[in-house]
Amino acid sequence: MPAPTPLKFSNAGDTQPVRTLLVDNYDSYTLNLLQLLVQQLPEGASVLDSIVVIRNDQYSWATVRDCILPHIDSVVISPGPGNPERKADFGVCGDLIHNARMAGMPLLGVCLGHQGIAAAFGGQVQQCAVPVHGQTSPVELAKDDNSIDGEPGLFDKVPDLFRVVRYHSLAVSEGPGEFPAELQVLARATGTVRALDPETGRMSEVESREIMALRHRTQPLFGVQFHPESICSEHGAQIIQNFGAISRHFKQPRAKLALPGDVAALSLLAQDNRMWRHDIRLSSGAAHGLRLVYEAVDLSEHTGADMSGDLFAHLYGDDSAPIWLDSANNSGMSVMASAQTPGSITVRYKVHDRRVTVVRLTGDNSSESIEQELDEDAATFWTWMQGIVDRTQIVGSSINNARLGFQCGWIGYFGYEMKHAEKVLGRAPSPTTMALDPDQRDNEDRLPDAQLTFVDRCVVIDHKHVPPQAYVLALVAESDGYSSPAWINTLGFRRHDEAADWISHQADSIRSWMCHHCPSTATTLTCKSRIMSMKPDLSRAEYVDAIARAKQWIAQGESYEVCLTTQFRLSLDHHSAAIRSARDMYLLYANMRKRNPAPYGALLWLGDIGAGIASCSPERFLRTYHNKEKSERWVEMKPIKGTCRRMPRPTDVEELAEWERDDEQRAFQLQNDVKERAENLMIVDLIRHDLNWIAHHANVKVPSLMAIESYASVHQMVTTVQAQLRASVGDVGALAHCFPPGSMTGAPKLRTVRLLEELESTDGRGVYSGCLGYFSAHGQADWSVVIRTAIVDHGGARLSVGAGGALTILSDPSSEWAEYCLVSVNM
DSSP: OOOOOOOOOOOTTOOSOOOEEEEEOSOSSHHHHHHHHHHTSOTTOOHHHHEEEEETTSSOHHHIIIIIGGGOSEEEEOOOSSOTTSHHHHTTHHHHHHHHHHHTOOEEEETHHHHHHHHHTTOOEEEEEEEEEEEEEEEEEOSSOOOSTTOOOTTTTOOSEEEEEEEEEEEEOOSTTTSOTTEEEEEEEOSEEEEEOTTTOOEEEEEOOOEEEEEESSSSEEEESSOTTSTTOTTHHHHHHHHHHHHHHHOOOOSOSSOOHHHHTTSHHHHHHHHTOOOOOSSSOOSSOEEEEEEEEEOTTOOSSOHHHHHHHHHHTTOSSEEEEEOTTSSSEEEEEESOSTTOEEEEEEGGGTEEEEEEEEETTEEEEEEEEOOTTSOSHHHHHHHHHHTTOBOSOOOOOTTOOOSSEEEEEEOGGGGGTOOGGGOOOOTHHHHSOHHHHTOTTSOOSEEEEEESEEEEEETTSSSOEEEEEEEEEOOOSOOSSGGGGGOSBSSHHHHHHHHHHHHHHHHHHHHHOOOOOOOOOTTGGGGGGOEESSOHHHHHHHHHHHHHHHHTTSOSEEEEEEEEEEEGGGGTOOOOSHHHHHHHHHHHHHHSOOTEEEEEEEGGGTEEEEEEEOOEEEEEEEOTTSSOEEEEEOOEEEEEEOOOOOSSHHHHHHHHHHHHHHHHHHHTOHHHHHHHHHHHHHHHHHHHTTEEEEEEEEEEEEEEEEOSSEEEEEEEEEEEEOTTOOHHHHHHHHOSOGGGTEESHHHHHHHHHHHSOTTOOTTTTSEEEEEETTSOEEEEEOOSEEEEETTTTEEEEEEEEEEOTTOOHHHHHHHHHHHHHHO
């Protein structure tokens, strides 16, 4: 079929926004392209009025062709896993490419989209000799002029040689008869990339000359193999701006600037807004009004080395349902509370039956509970929980201290299996959820998939205040109205004088403790000598085989990075050390925090089901907070990828200088290691994508990239990612959009999670790899990633510790097993 005659341009001075269809191939970087597209919109233009985002199989081709495309000026096809020649991986994208060729509609394909353009015109897409994921690579533009009849060029204002980020295992072939005559090469890779020799396990530099960009010779169809949207790609914004200029060049004049409402409603962005509609009630309007009362206690008289640990032992060491969020390295804030107070409640959820259990602990490890099944109006437990958090907010003022992120509210965890519970953004629950063995699904010995306790009174330590301060906090119910569900009306103190009495008693107890305290004397559990006998669910041979399978999938383009884990388990009954009480759990955590004091430590004991969590996590998952003027809400994530061991600090002064040089060298090598940087970058770009779902005007920032943070036993590479939240997004919604943590899955997230289900234990990860933290009653949240964590279940008879690592095409199986063991041993 001859190529149609190219359209003539007539819109050089047009300032109307370009209406763009962005097609997501179930990738974890798609919305980073959205961010670049939004940056090209004229000032004041609405994202929803200008850009439609759909999944590649969300609508039939007939619906896309007849209902969406007549209102669109250009198309962008995202990256994604798989092969463009498979309909299941590419959906309607092949039809879009052929339609764009016939209609002369500007189209840009990125990575998989780029390969799809070549395949649509008869080109060959094949496996790369050296797959490249997360590495930067130089790209050299072809010398030929790539513009047609004076149209803007895709690489205008871009130098002839620049560096880009690549995530691909497949590439368009340039062999004889394999590259379509209708297409033209615009750029090729040059230089070398890092590759692993599977025989020796050593890294080497290998030449790379794959096609990095192409276009149709007569129509405005363009493809780039690299990822212009990556945080480390050069000139990505300029390339997208150039595509915008090309689109405007061919755009037809329209009477209305905005997309028709029925077309905009088809976008995932609009559907997500409807699903998470949320009214922020921080000052008034909550159905169950709660007022905060408090007293600050100066802790300057404390003379011990472990103030937080000593105070917890004094206040809650004998509590039967303790809650402790522990900044064990004194870097932030610590929270101490009990789940067993008259004004508290605990909510539990199990994915398989969508049933919520509301529990009130009544003492002696007993409880009263009511069960309810989520109704059809509650799309997921996440949206149901958002509604509960909305109705349990503080009325009136909170404490004006930015460091005091928790001022009563909800504390708990979301386990990794909550990945099955979400339908966020059209993602259906995994079929694995319903395929679980009935005996396994109904196993009451396992922890709930999610649990949150409403804390109506607590003690919070501000470690950063000089001198440190303890805040004794309580909530008083002030609403005379009725809130649904009915149990919400029981939260908090009934009367102000009751709250004042409790606060006064706790404050006096803290002052008395400072005058007479003795350091806590937590002893070692009798099973300590046998902890090293814990058995992994996957043996070394099985783990290495799983690595090989994961790398094979990566080589086939099914994933870019796979975070493989397994669990070490120990039957405590066999070692005469079953953990049957809160005191036992406290002793376990005390030993863990002594070895690895962490910024996101935690201790929870669920006495009525004989289960507990002791965590020494160094990794923040997500926090939300207000700016100084309290006019904006922000979200921050801090993924960790890249770890190396630190040697013990010597006590001999003469050895200290040599140790410091060695320590600095270890940190330097970690920060400049190609494999470790690739792992970190892949997760950073994934997190940017997750946050772009909920960011105001798709504006995500990376203020700190791959910085080194040092802990007692390891150096770690940490990146900070921030965004201003859309007003419609609540704290639970922010967490749900980013769950499960990308640092524990790999990328693309959805495809990789399903691959992991084939590689890992059928028992699931449980709480491990999920998140633990709080939703504060004054509208903030802070959650850690559940790593370096001991889980006790089976009525206190089993101890489990999860560990694992990120796998890329550069991963060496032996080294990965060693890192896996290092993490578990150091915990």
